[in-house]
Amino acid sequence: MSIQVQNIQKAFGSFIALDNLSLDFPAGELVALLGPSGCGKTTLLRVIAGLEQADSGRVLLDGEDASDTHVRERQVGFVFQHYALFRHMTVFDNVAFGLRMKPRGQRPSEAEIKRKVHELLNLVQLDWLADRFPAQLSGGQRQRIALARALAVEPRVLLLDEPFGALDAKVRKELRRWLRRLHDELHITSIFVTHDQEEALEVADRVVLMNHGRVEQIGSPADVYHQPATPFVYGFLGAANRFEGSSSAGGIAVGASTLTGDAQPEHGKVVAFVRPHELDIILQPDASGIPARISRVLTLGALTRVELEGQADVAGQHFDVELHAANPLVAQLAAGQTVRLQPRQVRVFAQPDTAGAA
């Protein structure tokens, strides 16, 4: 089922959580709402579910206006960050809850409920835990039960609010892959909220980047990563080195140095971003490039991270460079050394005149 939100406005007191936001979620896709905390992503999810009422705007489910439909009639499945399992019920009763709450006419028989619950528990591969209580399960198991519970009422949409946020890193990775496989099996329109860019890029068909209650960019994970539309998106989707300068004929002038970038504006102030792995270190201190002094060299597994402090015109700025640990250059680097930085790939954005808008 498709979901559309149109001109949604929502404020909590003087804080604007959603600012005239419109979005289309096509049927069958797994979409990630990605953004920093306070960007309005969870509020948007709760508005779609009906747990929160928008101040203005409409939510269309399958083309029909659902703004006035109560949560329990919207047929959405909702998965909470902290699972929200009913702690006094067994796993079986948790999953059966939605079916047992149906009005008498639509309620399946106990035998039918039993069959369905076990089917769902098998789907999340936890049928053997049916008689346990939530407190006896691990975090990852609880979230899978919460998902089975949400699926029991055959929702038309599945909404997940930071579903892996409370789990440790290893379990989170496992569950991500598992959620992706589950979605490929069920093809139910799903939206999940996350502040973890890696999670969004790995799991989702499409990523919606949000900031300050507005949409910054929508696109496939590859699109948003490689073609970030705004400085915010670039900065949010990975580590970034930031250079401020102005557009000139030969490239971007940063102090006395010049960087060559892609599609740069013709003139005016610009911000240039470079990913740490796309920044080269040149050992000759008098070569062309941004002058910097190495402050630390850290090797973490296969990667070596070099932390640098800007010199001369870029003094006070901090830069990161990532190299393969096997790179012969690594052996020649030492703290205190002065080097030059030359980017291989630069992403340039015009610097708006008004400060702080980026």
Add this chain to the structure above:
Amino acid sequence: MAGAVSSLSVQHDKAGLLESRQATREAPWVKAAILTVALSFFAIFLLLPLVVVFVEALAQGWETYLTALVEPDALSAVKLTLLAAVISVPLNLVFGVAAAWAITRFDFRGKPLLITLIDLPFSVSPVVAGLIYVLVFSSHGWFGPWLAEHDIKVIFAVPGIVLATIFVTVPFVARELIPLLQAQGREEEEAAVVLGARGWQVFWYVTLPNVRWALLYGVILSNARAMGEFGAVSVVSGHIRGETNTLPLHVEILYNEYNFAAAFAVASLLALLALVTLAVKSWVEWRASQTVAVED
């Protein structure tokens, strides 16, 4: 549920932990001194009176004891005490749940005032509470003439006793539930609503089971207070034997008549009630801690 109800057992565990560590273990004489102070205080001020009640009650033999209890005035006092409890406890149960629900789930004007007012019966002397009812309902009070016209007696009659009992027991259930409902938050209820549960289903299947032990705890305390209340009831009762005497008032009358054996015999009933209350309370605490172990 880990809050008020199971706090005693939790602290017990911690004590064991402290004892087992060299760094936090006290010198033997310190331990002995503190234990002596605590235990002698306990023996003199708590245990001794309890023992005295039963010793005095049985001082003149079983026969006198039983006679004091089955005497018509005593029986009527038992009945009135039970009646007051049977009416006030369920009313406070309903009020306590409603108040706790309103305070933790809704935003409304005057909420701080409601929270403060719930505690009023704890902070005001019961005698004052009784006097308030006398002022309002007695023949010279605000509603006195109207009540007299309609031939309704409140003060120096059973309704006054029930009202006074309700007043002093108001905070117990609400006080137990509010912190618990606050701690639990709304997520489980939201999950239930998304799954299609209606308002009363959410309450009955999700909210209530989560607070059941605190609720029972509040009811037990409320009941103990309802049956044991003296001050407020004394003011509105009028001490009419066989009519408006509750158990505590009956004890006082007997005592003032130098009928010590009978006074202690009736008092022993109240003491037994206290023991039963303690036993049930411990059981609820134990059950609650078991549930916490399973559910948390």
